[in-house]
Amino acid sequence: MEQKxxxxxxxxxxxxxxxxxxxxxxxxxxxxxxxxxxxxRQTPEQIVNAALQEDADVVGLSVLSGAHMTLCPRITELMKxxxxxxxxxxxxxxxxxxxxxxxxxxxxxxxxxxxxxTEDIIAYIRNNVRKK
Amino acid sequence: xxxxxxxxxxxxxxxxxxxxxxxxVPVERLYTPEHLRDLNYDxxxxxxxxxxxxxxxxxxMYRSRLWTMRQFSGFGSAADTNxxxxxxxxxxxxxxxxxxxxxxxxxxxxxxxxxxxxxGKCGVAIDSLADMETLFKGIPLAEISTSMTTNAxxxxxxxxxxxxAEKQGVDWxxxxxxxxxxxxxxxxxxxxxxxxxxxxxxxxxxxxEFGTKHVPQWNTISISGYHIREAGSTALQELAFTxxxxxxxxxxxxxxxxxxxxxxxxxxxxxxxxxxxFEEIAKYRAARKVWYRVxxxxxxxxxxxxxxxxxxxxxxxxxxxxxxxxxxxxxVAIQALAAVLGGTQSLHTNSLDxxxxxxxxxxxxxxxxxxxxxxxxxxxxxxxxxxxxSYFLERLTLDMEKGxxxxxxxxxxxxxxxxxxxxxxxxxxxxxxxxxxxxxxxRKEKIIVGVNxxxxxxxxxxxxxxxxxxxxxxxxxxxxxxRQTRDNGRxxxxxxxxxxxxxxxxxxxxxxxxxxxxxxxTLGEICDVLRDVYGVYEEPAF
Numbered sequence: 040m041e042q043k044x045x046x047x048x049x050x051x052x053x054x055x056x057x058x059x060x061x062x063x064x065x066x067x068x069x070x071x072x073x074x075x076x077x078x079x080r081q082t083p084e085q086i087v088n089a090a091l092q093e094d095a096d097v098v099g100l101s102v103l104s105g106a107h108m109t110l111c112p113r114i115t116e117l118m119k120x121x122x123x124x125x126x127x128x129x130x131x132x133x134x135x136x137x138x139x140x141x142x143x144x145x146x147x148x149x150x151x152x153x154x155x156x157t158e159d160i161i162a163y164i165r166n167n168v169r170k171k
Numbered sequence: 172x173x174x175x176x177x178x179x180x181x182x183x184x185x186x187x188x189x190x191x192x193x194x195x196v197p198v199e200r201l202y203t204p205e206h207l208r209d210l211n212y213d214x215x216x217x218x219x220x221x222x223x224x225x226x227x228x229x230x231x232m233y234r235s236r237l238w239t240m241r242q243f244s245g246f247g248s249a250a251d252t253n254x255x256x257x258x259x260x261x262x263x264x265x266x267x268x269x270x271x272x273x274x275x276x277x278x279x280x281x282x283x284x285x286x287x288x289x290x291g292k293c294g295v296a297i298d299s300l301a302d303m304e305t306l307f308k309g310i311p312l313a314e315i316s317t318s319m320t321t322n323a324x325x326x327x328x329x330x331x332x333x334x335x336a337e338k339q340g341v342d343w344x345x346x347x348x349x350x351x352x353x354x355x356x357x358x359x360x361x362x363x364x365x366x367x368x369x370x371x372x373x374x375x376x377x378x379x380e381f382g383t384k385h386v387p388q389w390n391t392i393s394i395s396g397y398h399i400r401e402a403g404s405t406a407l408q409e410l411a412f413t414x415x416x417x418x419x420x421x422x423x424x425x426x427x428x429x430x431x432x433x434x435x436x437x438x439x440x441x442x443x444x445x446x447x448x449f450e451e452i453a454k455y456r457a458a459r460k461v462w463y464r465v466x467x468x469x470x471x472x473x474x475x476x477x478x479x480x481x482x483x484x485x486x487x488x489x490x491x492x493x494x495x496x497x498x499x500x501x502x503v504a505i506q507a508l509a510a511v512l513g514g515t516q517s518l519h520t521n522s523l524d525x526x527x528x529x530x531x532x533x534x535x536x537x538x539x540x541x542x543x544x545x546x547x548x549x550x551x552x553x554x555x556x557x558x559x560x561s562y563f564l565e566r567l568t569l570d571m572e573k574g575x576x577x578x579x580x581x582x583x584x585x586x587x588x589x590x591x592x593x594x595x596x597x598x599x600x601x602x603x604x605x606x607x608x609x610x611x612x613x614r615k616e617k618i619i620v621g622v623n624x625x626x627x628x629x630x631x632x633x634x635x636x637x638x639x640x641x642x643x644x645x646x647x648x649x650x651x652x653x654r655q656t657r658d659n660g661r662x663x664x665x666x667x668x669x670x671x672x673x674x675x676x677x678x679x680x681x682x683x684x685x686x687x688x689x690x691x692x693t694l695g696e697i698c699d700v701l702r703d704v705y706g707v708y709e710e711p712a713f
Contacts, residue, residue, distance in 0.1 A: 052273070052285075052288060052289060053273035053274065053276075053277050053279075053285060053286075053289050054273065054293075055357075055361055055362025055363050055364075056361070056362070056401075056402075057362060057402075058401070058402045058403050058489075058605050061602055061605075061713060062403075062602075062605055062606055062609050064713070065602075065606055066606075066609075076713050078710070078712075078713070079362055079710070080277075080285070082284075082285075104273055104289055104292055104293050105289070105292035105293060105528070105529075105638065106273075106287075106288035106289045106292055107288075108288070109287055109288025109289075110287075110288050133526065133527065133528070135527055135528060135635055135637075136632055137632075152493055153492065153493040153526045154492055154493055154494055154619070154622040156612075156613050156623075157609065157613065158613055
């Protein structure tokens with residue numbers, strides 16, 4: 040039997056807007072992924088620790104507060120330290136176009152901006168997940 | 172062969188099998204007097220200014236006074252936001268509305284580890300009275316009304332405002348404004364909570380009591396449906412949960428010994444304005460009617476003002492698109508029109524760049540101009556409640572009311588809103604609605620122009636406001652300088668007194684918070700003590 044894709048859905052920072060994270064988490068579950076939702080206000084350390092403990096294939100981060108340029112690169116940096124290089128990192132939220140290249144440079148694979156469909160996000164993950 | 176739709180003798184083929192409101196409520200092809208057989212003018216509507224206030228709380232509405240144009244703003248440092256306030260006032264804004272950054276809303280100082288990356292991003296950075304003094308520099312607090320979007324630390328930020336007024340020599344009895352102070356919708360939707368429900372409700376009841384005695388023109392709460400709707404609820408859920416939150420606050424205040432008619436006239440409300448023009452107007456009209464009945468029948472209020480629902484409106488951020496952002500100007504105009512036709516007391520119109528960043532000066536000005544065009548060019552303000560009597564609108568209003576009573580029965584059966592929140596009930600209802608909405612958009616049952624239809628490739632980017640990291644450096648530096656120069660013995664004494672009051676749990680917290688603020692004790696220091704005594708809230712698992 041094919042192994043289920045394991046995804047951590049996390050809200051780093053102080054932002055409490057969880058509509059998007061929860062809708063995406065539920066769409067992942069409906070698509071047959073194994074989803075671990077961390078809850079709100081997780082530090083980068085907590086998120087990376089969850090990815091490690093849960094043996095995640097994907098880390099999905101949702102940030103709407105504008106703090107993504109501090110939080111996301113910190114998370115990818117910690118993941119590299121923990122040798123989680125094969126874990127796919129995707130980010131969603133209020134992310135201006137000009138920040139996307141810098142996020143990708145830091146190790147984020149894809150950024151989903153407002154209006155992205157859950158189907159597109161799911162398809163992206165299926166096509167790009169590295170760990171099998 | 173398709174039927175010829177232009178031939179009036181033939182039944183036309185409809186575009187869809189079903190027609191619904193934005194919230195998914197079925198809508199019939201035609202509404203006639205048959206749909207309003209249960210409507211009685213005096214009982215269900217009444218003239219404007221008369222119970223049950225469906226048609227408005229004032230007999231002359233906008234003929235005597237327009238709504239307050241109140242643009243929510245705040246970013247960067249207190250000095251940055253102060254400059255934006257002066258800009259908006261110069262361009263005809265008539266009230267202020269402060270957006271605080273997330274660390275302030277969560278009770279952390281700017282140099283706390285959790286504040287990293289968040290400083291000045293979602294609003295203005297306020298750590299102490301010193302920042303609040305800068306924020307209102309050159310703004311006469313006796314003459315302007317100010318709304319402050321703060322919830323968990325509302326008592327603290329209100330205290331800062333009161334002390335700034337004190338320093339300006341303004342009598343507190345002259346101050347006008349609103350603190351949002353609505354923690355229930357934080358647990359339900361926006362999630363900017365700090366303490367558990369019990370101490371949070373105590374702090375809120377303390378502000379009711381203090382305001383009644385010392386700041387009588389201040390709205391001590393703005394019971395908010397806005398965030399519930401933004402989290403994905405239907406229009407009915409927004410209305411029902413918000414009004415029921417109002418019931419819950421009154422229950423807690425009564426249990427603390429307050430008289431309903433002393434504080435209820437200072438309760439205010441805050442609703443969303445989404446794209447469905449008729450559904451939104453019906454929501455505002457039903458809100459006034461339901462609240463009138465709640466106050467008079469459930470709480471037996473005698474002061475007529477206790478039963479008159481006043482509300483602020485903000486257009487729906489969640490309805491706006493990052494794609495083809497100039498289209499948002501049109502959406503905002505229609506939403507703002509709904510709020511005005513529904514009789515709002517004040518209004519914030521979102522900026523076209525809402526889904527990209529905090530607004531630029533240019534975008535904020537267009538948003539304000541949208542209100543001015545509605546107010547001065549469209550003439551919709553000529554007469555009160557102009558849509559009354561529309562078969563469709565009155566049916567929607569009656570149904571909205573009925574839906575509220577049904578939700579109220581369920582919430583009563585659960586033992587009230589705090590109990591329902593602990594069970595995760597409103598959270599689940601909203602999440603289900605938001606998921607259905609997203610699915611409907613992805614199936615193209617709901618068309619969002621520029622997102623799932625009428626899409627454009629290669630759009631040119633628009634200029635957006637960027638908050639650079641130097642704001643954080645300067646803010647932390649100022650805070651650390653304050654900690655070195657203030658009277659730290661006095662700070663310590665005020666915090667000890669605060670801890671005593673919080674632990675005793677039987678005295679109003681406002682006097683000890685005011686003493687902390689006067690001593691330049693920081694918001695984070697005050698919240699640390701309260702977190703220590705009260706604990707912190709953890710939400711039920713998703």
